[in-house]
Amino acid sequence: MSGGGVPGGTRGRRSVTERDRPLWMLLPGGVLMVIIIIVPIAIGLVISVLDLDQYTLRQWLSAPFLGLGNYVEALTQSPLLRSFWISISFAVISTAVTVPIGVAAAIATQNKFRGRALVRSVFLIPYVLPSFVVATVWRTMFQPGGIIVNGLHAIGISSGLWLNGPQSYWTLVIVEIWASWPFIYLLALSGLQSVDHEVHEASALDGALWWKKLRYVIFPYLRGPLSLACIIAVLSHINNFTLPFVLFGVPAPDDVQTLPFLTYITSFQSFRFGLSAAMAFMSLILVAIPVFVYLRAVKLDTDEGGRK
Amino acid sequence: MGIKKTRTAGLIATAAVGALALAGCSAPANSNGSTSGAGKTITVYVGANTQYAQAQQQWFKDVSAAFEKQTGAKVAFETYASGNDELTKIQTSVVSNQGPDIYDLGTTFTPTAYSTGAFVKLTAADWKAIGGKSKFIPSTLGISGPDANDQVGIPFASRPFVMAYNTDLLTKAGISAPATTWDGLAAQAKKLTGNGVYGMAVAYKDNYDPWKYIWAMDSQSGNPLVNGKTATIDDATTLKAYQTYFGWLTQDHVVDPASVGWSNNQALAAFASGKAAFFPMTTATSIHTLDSSAVKGKYKYALMPTVPPGATSLPSGGKPVASILSGDNLVVAQYSKTQDLDFKLIKLLTDDAQQKIQYTEFGNLPVNASTASALESSSPALKPIVDASAASYATPFTGAWGDIELGLVNVVVQSIPKLAGGSVSDSSLKSLLAAAQKTAQSSLNRAK
Numbered sequence: 001m002s003g004g005g006v007p008g009g010t011r012g013r014r015s016v017t018e019r020d021r022p023l024w025m026l027l028p029g030g031v032l033m034v035i036i037i038i039v040p041i042a043i044g045l046v047i048s049v050l051d052l053d054q055y056t057l058r059q060w061l062s063a064p065f066l067g068l069g070n071y072v073e074a075l076t077q078s079p080l081l082r083s084f085w086i087s088i089s090f091a092v093i094s095t096a097v098t099v100p101i102g103v104a105a106a107i108a109t110q111n112k113f114r115g116r117a118l119v120r121s122v123f124l125i126p127y128v129l130p131s132f133v134v135a136t137v138w139r140t141m142f143q144p145g146g147i148i149v150n151g152l153h154a155i156g157i158s159s160g161l162w163l164n165g166p167q168s169y170w171t172l173v174i175v176e177i178w179a180s181w182p183f184i185y186l187l188a189l190s191g192l193q194s195v196d197h198e199v200h201e202a203s204a205l206d207g208a209l210w211w212k213k214l215r216y217v218i219f220p221y222l223r224g225p226l227s228l229a230c231i232i233a234v235l236s237h238i239n240n241f242t243l244p245f246v247l248f249g250v251p252a253p254d255d256v257q258t259l260p261f262l263t264y265i266t267s268f269q270s271f272r273f274g275l276s277a278a279m280a281f282m283s284l285i286l287v288a289i290p291v292f293v294y295l296r297a298v299k300l301d302t303d304e305g306g307r308k
Numbered sequence: 309m310g311i312k313k314t315r316t317a318g319l320i321a322t323a324a325v326g327a328l329a330l331a332g333c334s335a336p337a338n339s340n341g342s343t344s345g346a347g348k349t350i351t352v353y354v355g356a357n358t359q360y361a362q363a364q365q366q367w368f369k370d371v372s373a374a375f376e377k378q379t380g381a382k383v384a385f386e387t388y389a390s391g392n393d394e395l396t397k398i399q400t401s402v403v404s405n406q407g408p409d410i411y412d413l414g415t416t417f418t419p420t421a422y423s424t425g426a427f428v429k430l431t432a433a434d435w436k437a438i439g440g441k442s443k444f445i446p447s448t449l450g451i452s453g454p455d456a457n458d459q460v461g462i463p464f465a466s467r468p469f470v471m472a473y474n475t476d477l478l479t480k481a482g483i484s485a486p487a488t489t490w491d492g493l494a495a496q497a498k499k500l501t502g503n504g505v506y507g508m509a510v511a512y513k514d515n516y517d518p519w520k521y522i523w524a525m526d527s528q529s530g531n532p533l534v535n536g537k538t539a540t541i542d543d544a545t546t547l548k549a550y551q552t553y554f555g556w557l558t559q560d561h562v563v564d565p566a567s568v569g570w571s572n573n574q575a576l577a578a579f580a581s582g583k584a585a586f587f588p589m590t591t592a593t594s595i596h597t598l599d600s601s602a603v604k605g606k607y608k609y610a611l612m613p614t615v616p617p618g619a620t621s622l623p624s625g626g627k628p629v630a631s632i633l634s635g636d637n638l639v640v641a642q643y644s645k646t647q648d649l650d651f652k653l654i655k656l657l658t659d660d661a662q663q664k665i666q667y668t669e670f671g672n673l674p675v676n677a678s679t680a681s682a683l684e685s686s687s688p689a690l691k692p693i694v695d696a697s698a699a700s701y702a703t704p705f706t707g708a709w710g711d712i713e714l715g716l717v718n719v720v721v722q723s724i725p726k727l728a729g730g731s732v733s734d735s736s737l738k739s740l741l742a743a744a745q746k747t748a749q750s751s752l753n754r755a756k
Contacts, residue, residue, distance in 0.1 A: 054423050054707055055756040057402055077750075144569035145726070163513075163569065249515055249717040268395055270751065271420070271709050288383025 006161075048277035057273065071279035078266070079257060080279055084286065086169070088260040093236035095230055096178045101228070102178075103222065107214070109194025110192050127182035135246030137174045139163065163248060169255040169285045172244055176237060183236075184229050191225035192218070224298075231294040235287055345381030346650050352653070353397060353408035355636075357386035359389060359593060363669045381649050391417070391718035401632030401641065402426040409644035410653065414704055415451045416639050416713065422453060423707030423756070427460040427639040428647065429453070436662075437651040438462060438658060448675040450633045450702035461568040462654055465672035468696035469520060469631040470609045472579060472587040472594065477505060478592045484561070486586065489615035490525065491550060492561060493586065497562035500585035507562035511575040517589050518553070519716035520632055527548035527701060528616035530625030533712060534704035537755070539748035541715065542741055544587035545616070547734070550741070551718065552617035554732045566727045567597060588612055591634070592693045609692040611699065630699035635672065673697050708751035 004119035048070055050056075056063035060194040074080045109120050126134070141148045142162035162171045195218060203213045248256055250269060257265075263283065266276035357364040364387075372383040386408060388394045394413075401407025404422050413421055421427055430452075435441045441449065443465050447704040453459030473486050481500050487493040497507025511517045528531055529545035540546075557563050564578060576594055579587035580601035589612070598607055608632065615621060622628055638657070640650045656662060663674040667683060673693060674680045684694045703709060718742045726732045 010753065035510060054420060055425075055754070057399065058426055059423055060403060144566045146569075161725055161728050162567070164728070167725075251515075251714055251721050253724075254722060265714075268392065268399075269714055 004240065015060075015189060034237050036195045044277050048281050051276045052272075052274040052277075054271035057271075060273075063274070068276045071282070073152070073275060074278045074282065078275070078279070079254070079262060080259075080282065082254070083259045083262040084282075086255070086257065087283075090169070090173060090176070090258060091234045093173055094180060094237045095233045096179050097173075097225065098181040098184045098233065099230065101181045103188045103226070105181070106188035106192055107218075109189070115169055123185055124182050126179050127186070129179070131179065131240070131242040132246055134179045135243050138171075138178075139247050140173055156259050166230050166255050168253045170245065170247060172256050172258075175247065176240065176243060179243070180233060180237070183233060185228075187225045187229035188222060191222040194274065195221045227294070227297065231290050234290050238283075238287055259286070318383075318647050337534075345376075345379035345652075348381040348646060348649065349384050350375075350381055350382045350646055350649055350653055351386060351408040352410045352411065352412065353386050353388065353394070354412040355394065355414075356389050357670060359596060362671055367665065367669060371657070371662070375653055378388055378656065379614055379649060379652055381646070383653060391618075394577045398424070398426075401643075405643045407641065407643070409650050411639050411641065411644055412464060413461065413634060413637050413639055414636050414638055415461075415633050416709060419703075419705045419709050420707055421639060422460050422705075428642055428644075430459050430462070432657070434651055438647075438655040443658070444675050444678060445677045445680055447633065447698055448635070448701055450700070451705060452637060454729075456706045460639050462639070462655060462658065463675035464636045464638045464654075465666050465702075466669075466675050466697045467591045467593065467672055468610065468634055468693060468700045469589055469591055470693055470696045471612045472590050472598065472607050472609055474579070474582065474585050474603055474606055475608055476603075476606045477585040478581075482584075486610045488611070488613050488621060490613045490617040491615075491620070493613050494552075494560050494562065494590070497556070497586060498560055501562045502596070504583065506564045506578075506584050507560075508556055509570075509575040509578040509587045510556060510563045510567050511570045511572045511589070512557070512724060513570055514523055514572045514575075515717060516713075517575075518720040519587060519713050521553050522546065522549045522716050523632065523703060524612065524629045524641075525552065525616050527629040528614060528622065528626045529619075530627070532627075532704055533716075533748075534706055534708075534752065536651065537752050539712065539745055539752055541712070541745040542750055546741060547737060548617055550723075550732075550737055551734070552658040554723065554727055555722075557727060558731050568724050582606075592673060592690070593695055595671055609688075611692055616698070627701055628699060629701045630696045631701075633700040633702040635675070637745060677714060706752065706755050708748065708755045711751035712744075714747045715747045719744055 020227050043138065047060075049068070050060070050063040051069070052060055052063045105123055109116055111122070140146055143149070144161065148162065149159055160167055199217055203217045208217065210223055238258075239260060240258070244252060244256050244261050246257055247266070250265060252261060259279070259282070263276045263279045266272045267280060276291060315327065322403060357564060358555070367544035368383075371385075375381060375383050377476040388397060391414070394411075394417075397407060398421065411421070411559075434662075445466070448466055449456075449459070452461035452463065464720075471486065477500055478484075478486070478496075481496075483496055483499065485517045487496050493508075500507040523533060526543075526545050526549050529548070531540050531543050531545045533540055533546070555566070557565065560655040564583070567575065570578070572589065575584075575587060576590060578584045579590075580598055580603055592609075598604065611630040614630050615627060616623065619626075638654050640647060640654070644650055659674055660676060660679050663676040663679040664683075666672060667679075672682060673690075680694060680697070684691060706712075720727075722740055723732050723737065
């Protein structure tokens with residue numbers, strides 16, 4: 001991000017350099033962005049105002065124009081609003097639970113001990129396993145007669161159905177937490193690495209108790225990495241399609257029909273491409289909100305970190 | 309306009325659909341269009357056979373060799389792992405106007421494929437090229453198109469649903485033959501339940517089984533669920549069908565309570581271990597599993613009951629449905645530049661020699677009439693399956709069928725917690741049926 005500025009230049013000279021910046025060098029990146037991001041979004045937007053389904057797919061450009069019809073139908077006739085709520089609560093709960101787990105694990109493995117490398121590797125297993133595998137294994141364990149149901153039964157708890165009905169929502173949350181906490185752990189760990197050694201020594205000299213040290217010395221270092229971790233985690237929870245799809249199959253219990261799941265079913269089971277594009281667009285707006293909040297919070301979108 | 313523009317539009321559309329989470333498709337190159345086959349390759353898109361994977365690979369090679377000998381052209385087979393893969397490929401091919409030349413489709417998916425208009429409507433000349441309509445068992449043509457003049461699907465394999473029963477258990481209980489009415493079956497199942505054995509193995513959590521039961525019972529009552537452009541899911545016969553289907557667990561107690569979590573494979577496993585007397589929804593492809601199980605030599609196939617619940621004989625207007633018309637159809641893509649060769653290949657695949665191989669290697673019943681009658685006379689044990697093939701009825705031919713199917717299964721999916729709790733109330737069932745009716749009707753309204 002140097003921008004080709006001349007070091008040590010005067011104010012006047014810098015503005016000249018700013019004017020002569022070789023902006024054309026941005027062109028390849030810009031073209032790629034247009035092709036990879038802008039064009040598909042634009043086409044998605046076009047599709048979302050068309051009555052595009054199995055009958056019109058072949059000549060999709062001449063599909064009947066509906067205006068906002070798909071959006072209205074999505075909001076009033078489809079389970080979209082319920083899916084919004086399911087997705088958001090699922091994402092927030094999963095994030096809220098994984099943050100303390102991840103931070104605790106990071107702190108626990110911060111100091112050297114025998115076998116630390118092994119423990120750290122083991123911690124990463126849930127994160128590196130493909131979502132498909134995770135979901136398949138958990139589905140098997142949660143089945144009636146599966147290891148979880150039988151295990152709970154053995155200690156006198158009748159746990160009911162995990163893959164159907166209201167409880168399936170918690171199944172989804174539990175598996176998501178299991179699969180995603182190492183991500184928080186990783187970012188918390190990277191935050192801890194950035195704590196200077198002197199800081200530890202200084203707080204030790206001052207006689208800070210472990211809790212005070214954690215609260216007033218260590219946590220401030222973690223604030224940056226953790227808020228980034230939270231935002232990415234929320235987004236990835238909202239966008240997680242594989243987990244509910246493999247865990248519950250199609251049709252899914254109403255309680256776990258998350259946004260991507262609903263969009264998928266609308267597109268590829270009911271062939272309502274226009275309607276599902278409208279749904280996808282509204283999801284996009286939804287996920288844009290946390291991103292916007294985050295960008296404002298860290299001021300990535302302001303010039304050079306507000307140097308002026 | 310012209311081809312180039314269509315192509316470009318197609319490419320853009322592919323990218324767009326890709327943005328909606330589709331995997332990209334690699335379109336195989338077709339050589340340009342003269343009729344001699346030398347140097348050409350036809351691409352056929354078929355489902356991967358996980359049960360007989362090696363045999364399928366060998367079969368691909370054999371077919372290609374045979375076809376090359378006959379026409380000079382080779383055959384490249386591409387496989388899909390799931391119905392979703394197949395859908396994705398069809399959608400991208402339809403939009404981009406390129407892809408496999410021939411698709412192997414499940415029968416119930418044929419109406420949806422037909423509704424895209426992307427597949428060749430068969431002319432009299434086309435039928436002649438594949439050896440004439442008369443070479444097929446008439447019932448297998450039932451889901452090739454909306455009527456006899458508008459057909460896209462060429463029957464390739466038949467997999468009718470039949471009921472398997474444990475001969476040992478029935479003999480012990482003094483039952484000489486499986487019942488032919490659903491009420492009779494439930495009564496027999498009650499008699500057979502006990503000592504760790506259940507009367508029936510039913511897969512309530514299967515993604516497909518439930519709608520097949522419901523549609524069959526409904527059709528037997530004279531309600532095929534779609535009447536022209538009207539959905540009739542909210543009919544009393546449908547309520548009765550679901551009550552019966554759930555009642556096996558909640559009223560009759562003839563199925564394992566764990567079956568609320570079973571897919572078809574798990575129900576098959578229960579039957580194979582001898583823990584169930586009847587397994588009402590299976591196909592001949594289960595022979596392989598059953599012959600290497602505890603019930604080897606102790607099981608037989610029979611037709612599913614063809615008299616609806618609550619009746620002792622077929623009501624007027626009812627059809628004696630023993631199975632949905634089940635199996636595979638072949639369709640030729642309109643964009644295919646090798647249609648002459650495509651039809652030659654389909655002729656090869658539906659002629660006697662290949663149809664025999666479909667049975668001996670994969671357990672698929674022939675659609676070729678003469679192959680079928682030869683098979684029936686050579687192995688009498690297959691008679692019920694061949695009979696079921698003849699007593700199969702096509703599901704309604706509408707592009708909305710996919711939604712209807714999904715709606716019927718959804719009723720079961722949402723009822724499972726109550727089912728596990730021991731009772732599904734009529735009021736909750738009615739509200740779920742009303743929702744399914746609404747979805748089905750709105751889908752039918754959009755059908756063109």
